[in-house]
Amino acid sequence: MKLDTDHAIALVDCNNFYASCERVVNPELLTRPVVVLSHNDGIIISRSNEVKALGVPMVAPLFQYRDLLERNNTAIISANHALYYEFSHRVMNVLTEDIGAEKLELYSIDEAFIDAGVPDKLSYLGKHIKNKIFETTKIPVSVGVARTKTLAKLANNIAKKSAKANGVLDLYDSPYIDLALRKTAVGSIWGVGPRSAVHLEGRGIKTAFQLKNSDPEMVRGLLNQFGARTVLELNGTKCLSMEVTERDNKSIAHTRTFGQPLSELVEIRNALLYFTTRALEKMRWNGLATKTVSVFLQTDRFRPVPAMYFKTHAYKSVYHSDVTSEIYGWVETCLDKVFVPGYQYRKAGVILSDLTQTGRISNRLFERRDFERRHVLSKIIDEVNFRYGRDVLRFAALEEKGGWQGKSEHRGNDTYHHIGRDTLGQGKVFSKSVRFL
DNA sequence: TCTGGGGTCCTAGGACCC
DNA sequence: TCTGGGGTCCTAGGACCC
Numbered sequence: 001m002k003l004d005t006d007h008a009i010a011l012v013d014c015n016n017f018y019a020s021c022e023r024v025v026n027p028e029l030l031t032r033p034v035v036v037l038s039h040n041d042g043i044i045i046s047r048s049n050e051v052k053a054l055g056v057p058m059v060a061p062l063f064q065y066r067d068l069l070e071r072n073n074t075a076i077i078s079a080n081h082a083l084y085y086e087f088s089h090r091v092m093n094v095l096t097e098d099i100g101a102e103k104l105e106l107y108s109i110d111e112a113f114i115d116a117g118v119p120d121k122l123s124y125l126g127k128h129i130k131n132k133i134f135e136t137t138k139i140p141v142s143v144g145v146a147r148t149k150t151l152a153k154l155a156n157n158i159a160k161k162s163a164k165a166n167g168v169l170d171l172y173d174s175p176y177i178d179l180a181l182r183k184t185a186v187g188s189i190w191g192v193g194p195r196s197a198v199h200l201e202g203r204g205i206k207t208a209f210q211l212k213n214s215d216p217e218m219v220r221g222l223l224n225q226f227g228a229r230t231v232l233e234l235n236g237t238k239c240l241s242m243e244v245t246e247r248d249n250k251s252i253a254h255t256r257t258f259g260q261p262l263s264e265l266v267e268i269r270n271a272l273l274y275f276t277t278r279a280l281e282k283m284r285w286n287g288l289a290t291k292t293v294s295v296f297l298q299t300d301r302f303r304p305v306p307a308m309y310f311k312t313h314a315y316k317s318v319y320h321s322d323v324t325s326e327i328y329g330w331v332e333t334c335l336d337k338v339f340v341p342g343y344q345y346r347k348a349g350v351i352l353s354d355l356t357q358t359g360r361i362s363n364r365l366f367e368r369r370d371f372e373r374r375h376v377l378s379k380i381i382d383e384v385n386f387r388y389g390r391d392v393l394r395f396a397a398l399e400e401k402g403g404w405q406g407k408s409e410h411r412g413n414d415t416y417h418h419i420g421r422d423t424l425g426q427g428k429v430f431s432k433s434v435r436f437l
Numbered sequence: 438t439c440t441g442g443g444g445t446c447c448t449a450g451g452a453c454c455c
Numbered sequence: 456t457c458t459g460g461g462g463t464c465c466t467a468g469g470a471c472c473c
Contacts, residue, residue, distance in 0.1 A: 038441040045441075061440035108473045193471050224447075226471085253443055302440065312466070349442090435444060435473050 005238060008116035008145050008172045011152040012129055014091060015140040015160060015167075017110035018046035018437070021087045022077050024138045033074040037062060038437075040257060040406035041078055045437045050074075078408035081436065084109060088434070090137045098132050105242045109436040113152065113242055116145055119172050126159075126168035146171040149240045150233035153190040154180060154208070181209035181234065191230050196223050208234060248288060248355060254279040255349025258404040261300060262345050268297065269335060271404035273397055275350045276331050280324055283352055284382055289320040289361050291354035293327060295334035300346040309345075313337035320354070320361045323374040324381070328397055348404075 014020060018036040023029045033050035037043065044051075044060045054072060056065050062076070069076060088109045095101045095114060103115035116125060126143035133141050144155025151171055158180055159169035171177050187197030189208050199222050205211050211219070212234035220228035229239040254275040262268050272295060283290060296312035299305060315330040331350060358375075381393045391398065 040441065042439065043441050059441075063439040066439090110473080191471070195470060224470090226446090249444080251444070255442065257441065310467085314465080347441095351443095437442075437473055 004115065006118060008119050008122055008147065009149055009152045009242070010114050010116040010122075010126065010129070010143055010145045011107075011149070011156045012091075012095060012112050012114065012133070012141055012143050013156050013160070014088075014110040015142060016046055016048050016052075017087075017139070018079060018084055019048045019051075020139050021084050022075075022080075023048075024087070025083065029075050033069070033072055034077065035062075035069060035074055036077050036079050037408075037410060039079060039408060040259075041408055041410060042257075042406075045079065076410050078410040084436065085434075087137060087139060091133055091139055091141070094133045094136050095129070098136065099129055103242050103244050105244055106246075106434060109434045113149060115242055122172050123168060123170040126170060130167050140167070142167045144169050144171070146177075147173075147236045148233040148238050150190050150230055151177070151236070154184060154188075157184075157188065178209060178212075181212055182207055184208040186211050189230060189234070191226055196227065199223065248357070249286065250355065251351055251353040252279050252283050252286075252288070252290075252355065253349060253351040254282075255296075255347065255351075256404070257347045257406070258345070259406040260403050261305065262404055263341070263343065265335075265339055265341070267402055267404060268339065268345060268348060269332065270398075270402050272331055272335060272348055272350060273328055273395075274404075275348065276327060277324065277391075277394070277398055279350050279352050280322065280327060280378070281382055281385075283355070284322050284358075284378060287358050288355045289322040289358045290327065290352040291320045291356070292316050292352070293330045293334060294351040294353065295331055295338055296349050296351075297335075297338045297343075297345050298347040299343050305344040306342065309340070309343045311338040311340075314353075316354075320356050321371070322358055322361075322378060323371065324378050324395060325374060325397075328395070 016034075019034040022034055022036060033054070034046075034048040035044045035051055035056070036046035038045050042062060044056060044058070044062055044065065047056055047058070050072070051069070051074060054068060056068070091110075092104065092106060092112060095104055095112060099114075101114040105113040107113055116122060122145045126145055129143050130141055133139060142156050142160040144152045144157070144159050146152040146155050155169040155171040159165045159167050162169070171180060184207060185197070186192055186200050186205055186208055187194060189211065192200070192211075200206075200211065200219075203218075203222065205214055211231060214231055216228040216231040219231050232239050256271070256275060258271065262271070276293075292314055294312055294314040296310065298311075299307070299309045313334045315334050317330060321327055384393045385391060
């Protein structure tokens with residue numbers, strides 16, 4: 001397959017995406033600082049520019065910044081993922097329908113790479129994309145254009161911050177590429193995390209420009225193959241191609257911190273069956289079946305009682321299934337392996353892996369008819385719950401709410417609550433799961 | 438008092454088998 | 456004196472991303 005070596009890649013990234021969505025549905029927020037919180041209201045996961053200017057970092061505990069935010073009249077809002085899926089869908093539609101992007105890679109809920117074609121008025125294209133998306137959806141975006149994904153990421157970061165760029169930067173054959181790289185800390189490059197940055201700095205590689213001029217083999221030894229690839233990408237050599245075709249998830253998880261520590265097996269079992277139900281809904285929504293389920297239990301990260309404990313166990317079935325009642329049994333087997341009395345558990349999760357398309361489930365000679373009946377029953381329960389509300393229909397094993405549930409107190413606009421039921425994507429574009437915060 | 442969740446990929450080391 | 460070694464499967468944990 002040809003990599004379209006000379007084609008430019010544009011990265012379109014929504015600014016402060018969750019906060020921006022909240023502002024579209026509630027324009028009063030346009031004149032106030034805005035933060036959006038994680039599901040338990042514990043963590044700040046999206047900030048408007050005013051909040052960033054206050055020095056509030058990404059993924060910060062709310063309690064540490066609450067006073068500062070309130071003094072500045074900040075709107076504090078619980079996350080509404082269904083709303084963000086809806087806006088994501090709208091933004092991507094502008095790219096495919098209005099802009100006519102033929103190759104689009106949905107990289108996360110708020111950003112996409114597109115093939116910008118042969119180099120011709122690239123900054124004009126960037127401005128057009130930015131204006132068209134804002135005109136249609138009211139969501140502000142930034143556009144970075146370059147020869148490689150890594151450089152497009154960099155261009156996008158600069159476009160977002162620089163007043164001069166005003167949201168659009170073209171670094172395709174630009175004389176300013178090296179200048180931009182000189183001004184960029186090595187740890188700000190896509191794929192270079194804090195640990196790798198420390199290693200590189202130890203070798204005197206402090207800027208992106210120095211990394212560009214490093215020996216890829218040396219970097220491979222110091223980091224890994226990804227590091228070496230990043231060096232080539234910084235030099236304008238495409239190593240990462242556009243992943244245009246949707247691929248199925250390799251795993252689907254539902255993990256939660258409990259509202260309060262739990263030590264009783266019964267309560268933890270209830271929580272895990274609930275988590276399993278949610279994960280299976282998402283799995284069936286994507287037309288998948290699982291063969292391996294993993295369950296983990298964990299004590300409080302910050303205040304473990306009576307000691308730190310983390311344990312995971314995987315149950316491997318000999319066949320795939322998407323039948324709730326059956327997979328409940330697999331989960332209970334795992335729970336028996338990881339549960340030890342005496343710990344105060346704070347977090348637990350269910351992870352479904354070894355996923356395959358339901359259509360490819362092999363026939364089970366002896367129990368085929370029963371399996372099909374239960375498979376259909378599970379689908380019907382999903383349908384009913386989707387139309388009439390979560391868990392209107394549920395298995396007797398699934399208990400009512402327990403002490404494990406958290407709370408979302410800052411829920412604002414209710415308009416979109418009927419969409420998606422939180423864990424489900426909507427429509428064709430999001431029939432597969434999308435990475436989100 | 439309060440500190441998230443969902444993913445991917447990679448590696449080390451133990452258990453076990455032949 | 457001597458303590459094989461390769462393969463595979465598993466969990467733990469690191470690193471990175473949004």
